[in-house]
Amino acid sequence: MRAPHCSHIDVFSRFNPNNERKTYYVLLLTAVTMVIEIIAGSVYGSMALLADGWHMGTHAAAFCITLFTYRYARQHKDSRKYSYGTGKVSVLGGYSSAVGLGLVAIVMLFESLYRFIDPVQIHFTEAMIVASIGLLVNVVSVFLLHDHDHDHDHDHHSHHDHNLNAAYMHVLADALTSILAIAALLIGKFLGWVWLDPVMGMVGAVVITRWAIRLMKQTAPVLLDESIDRHYAAQVLQKLEALDADVTDMHIWRVSADHFAASICLNVRDMQSPGFFKRQLAEFGKIHHLTIEVNHI
Structure with missing residues (x-):
């Protein structure tokens, strides 16, 4: 049976190719740094560095989700399958990334607790070098993903790209864990406080959990057809x-x-x-x- 014809179709979807391209660049940077940090963290015995590496791995997966939702929303923007277009696809991507961020925090917390109880030898100098490289990548990624258009239009009912916002939160979480890792390694090297390395991992897990909850609170109401105020x-x-x-x-x-x-x-x-x-x-x-x-x- 032929589908009924409608002369007017509303498609509530917005696409920003620039955001998609920036996310792709960040994915490449993150993937390379992830491999380096995981190997270095294992070799040099730093939990903070290892946590940062695995954390980057989950962010790489989150960026893959971000890129997939961009592509899916763009390809199906004119599909009659979705009554109001694919506007919620990027929101769903943001929510999924928030869930992944929360899972990472839980893994970090338990791994840090294990290292606190059963500490391992840490090669501080080598681990700090790799952590610094990770932080540099995070800083570059933050600037790449910073939504200048969003800031410019903020006072003019700006459009919210929850997908990009989720990727941005992941990069910020990476930067935080890198900073905590460097701080723990510096103090451990000069003061001998080896226990501070897993403690910093716990602190990072708590902060990242709060960010994940915040992102869920932003995206869940949209997915659940939140009423206007x-x-x-x-x-x-x-x-x-x-x-x-x-x-x-x-x-x-x-x-x-x-x-x-x-x-x-x-x-x-x-x-x-x-x-x-x-x-x-x-x-x-x-x-x-x-x-x-x-x-x-």
């Missing part, structure tokens, strides 16, 4: 009531990170059309797709 909905309701319309049902929910759709049912006494009410609600710019049902009583 109550104040905004109340303004819409007030506008309709001022037009002598009885609102019997109203839903305003997210269809992407930056777009809201609304479905409103009205009982009216005059013969106003749905188009009349759509024009009256045009001032509510957050609503990008509006469906109105009018029942005349």
Whole structure:
């Protein structure tokens, strides 16, 4: 059976090829550094360095998710399979990366506890050199992934790329673990506090867990069709009531990170059309797709 024809299709998807390209470069940098740090951490006995290496490995996987979601969203942006486009694909990628970030923190915590109980010999100088290289890569990656367009448009209802934000959080987490590793190795070398190396691993795990939770809180509401804030909905309701319309049902929910759709049912006494009410609600710019049902009583 032939699919029904529709003259107007809303696609709430945004694509930034520049963000996708920057993520690819960061993936290459991260993968190379990951291999170097894991080998060096194992050879030189540094838990902080080893944790940083494995941490980079999970971030490399997260960047693969980021690139996959960019490509998938772009390839399916015109597909009739998705009612409101692929706007939530990047949000899903961000949420998945946040889950991965949390799992990394848990592994880091348990590995650090094990090293705290059963310490190993650490080659401080060699481990610090490799950790410094890792930090340098992190700094370069931070500048690559920094969303200048987002900052520029922040005061003009900027568009949120949760996918890029997740990648950025992963890079920041990498930078943190590199800094903690270097600090632990320096203090351990000159003061003999070998126990500080696994302690820094624990501290990093706690901080990364907080970042993961923060990213989940940003993305989960979008995936769960979060309603628009109550104040905004109340303004819409007030506008309709001022037009002598009885609102019997109203839903305003997210269809992407930056777009809201609304479905409103009205009982009216005059013969106003749905188009009349759509024009009256045009001032509510957050609503990008509006469906109105009018029942005349």
